[in-house]
Every structure is written in C-alpha cells, then in structure tokens.
Amino acid sequence: MDRTENATMTGIDNGGHIQTVTGNIRPEQLGYCQSHEHLFIADGHSAKLVPSLRLDDFDATCSELELCKKHGCSAIVDAQPVGCGRMADLLLKASLKTGVSIMASTGFHKLVFYPDDHWIRDMDEDSLAALFIGELENGMFTGCDLSRPEHRISSKAGVIKTASDREGPVGDYKRLFSAAAEASVQTGAPILSHTEMGKGALEQIKLFTDHKVPVDSIIICHLDRVLTDTDHLMEVASTGVYLELDTIGRFKYHSDDDEARFILSLLEHGFDDRILLGLDTTRERMKSYGGAIGLDYLHESFFPLLRSYGVSDSHIYKFTVSNPAKAFSFKRRILGHAGTDARDGRVMPIKEQ
Secondary structure (H helix, E strand, O other): OOHHHHHHHHOOOOOOOEEEOOEEEOHHHOOEEEEEEOOOEOOOHHHHHOOOOOEOOHHHHHHHHHHHHOOOEEEEEEOOOOOOOOOHHHHHHHHHHHOOEEEOEEEOOOHHHOOOOOHHHOOOHHHHHHHHHHHHHOOOEEOOOOOOOOEEOOOOOOEEEEEOOOOOOOOHHHHHHHHHHHHHHHHOOOEEEEOEOOEOHHHHHHHHHHOOOOHHHEEEEOOOOOOOOHHHHHHHHOOOOEEEEOOOOOOOOOOHHHHHHHHHHHHHOOOHHHEEEOOOOOHHHOHHHOOOOOOOHHHHHHHHHHHHOOOOHHHHHHHHHHHHHHHOOOOOEEOOOOOOEOOOOEEEOOOOO
C-alpha cells in the first residue's frame, strides 16, 4: 500500500498543502510527524535566561533527527520563531542532510525572550502581519535577533508561532496576536500557539476566531502541563482546535502515566481527531547534546506506555500521521480575507508559490 492509498483510507485531507523548508508537499506525503520541537536555537538572549535554550550544534541536531528517523519519523515542526534565535539556514541544511521534512515557524515567542530594545516590541500590527506573511510567501529572514530583518533566504516558514504569558493575549500581546491572526487569514497558514502552563487558551482561541481564523487552523500547545482542572481542559478541547501535547518525559510537571491517562480521557470524550504529540525539546532533552531523553523518546518509551493503557496503534497513527497532515496544511479561505471572492462566497484555494 503506498502512502496516498493509506492516507485515503485514514481520512487525510488532500485539499491543501504543507509548507516545508525544502518546498511544498501534499498532506498525504507528510508521514509521521512530531508537532512541536526545537531543533536549533542560537546563543543569545533566550540562552542567557535559560541555558538549555541553546541548540546550535549542527551535527548534534542532525544526530537527533537520525535517531527519530530510525523509527519512521519523516517530519518535525520547529517552533522557534523569527528574531528569537531561529536558525533558518541550519533548518534547511539539516532537512537536506537527513531527509526529514521540517516545518519552520514565523511569528513570535513570549516577550521575556526578547531584549528590551528588540524590534518586535515597537513594530506596529500591520508591519508585523506583513513580515509574517512575507516569511510564509517569500522566504525567511536570518540574522535578525539583534537588528531589524533584512536578509532573506528562499526557504519559507510553514506555520505561525504565537505565545502568551499566563494572562493570555492582553497588553502588548494583543498587537502580536492580531498580526498573527491576520497573517493566517491572508495565507491560510496554521497557527501554533504557546500557552503558559495551559493558561489563556480560551482567550487565545477567542481572539483568533474573532479575527476569522477557523478553529481547524489553530493548534494550542502545552495544555497538558497541568492536569488538575479537567473541566477547563475539556472546555478547550470542545472548541474544535487541535491540542498539541508535549509534557511527556517532563517529570517536573507530572508522570508519563498521568499523561497517558489524560490522553485516555480525551479519547473517551471523542477528541481523538484533535490530538498532536511532540516533546518540546531543549538542550537538556536531546541525547546528542548530553540530555536525558532524545527525539526518539515517544517511540522508545511513551508509545509502549500508551499501548499498555489500551491506546490502539490506529489512535497513535492519528496523533502522529493523519492529524498532523490536517493540522499543518494550509487551509482554503473564503474570499474577502485571503484571495477569495466575497461577492459570491466562492471558496478558492490559496495559490502555492
């Protein structure tokens, strides 16, 4: 059975495209995907705050990708955004060297990860939206952690990263979130949104949907950091967004058994089509950097645990193949916002570059 036949049988949406650093692919070509990792982070402001947020060894990162590839991994989402230590040129080189498809992020991170004089703090909403759109349509900027973006490579971002603190998208974050929403509406790109300990998720979703971003273009991250308020977690899940879970092998928060039981609860509530998995890797979590687990941890440890709880291989396939293929595809838009004709309501596909 080839990948196209398999995708058809498992319900992968073939309507859009997925944008990797080496070019566009069809959703059914994506294969096994870990939906939130950090492959490279340059030495800079983030690393000064948190030393484990430095991942700048090309050979070590490629070794991690090869570890994951041995288990069938064919795609990774890198969640480091523009101007915040992203090393777009190395993402391209690593993908070419290992054969693993990489979706890179434009967008922004928490403001604590930018120095006080960083350009992202004073760029207006329209300019930010134009920057994000440009990275999705024309190529990513490099060398802009300390200065305004000027130098662009041909590789394009494939997802818009957003992030807020516990308070959600308020204050300075509202400008940033609104710009990201506009970029998504204009391009059809998916949004990958960081929540702080799961807080602010509903507020993020409301802001996005108020800006006409459809829920199937929204991926909420780290909702599983704290698992005590089950009602809140299920309320977020019930909105229809994708849930990216990555508090796996992160024992300062909770055990993997707790994570497995949470996933079981999501399945019991019918949210199997909305679950994505990742590891949110740092230097401390990459074997090739001397860390504790490695990019192959899901295969080596967590999937066997899920199976022991009765989670089927078909569900694991959804979490890692068919759900990511839908979540990270560029969606079609109703014209009036993103290349569609509002006069007659026709739905038009986003034009591939």
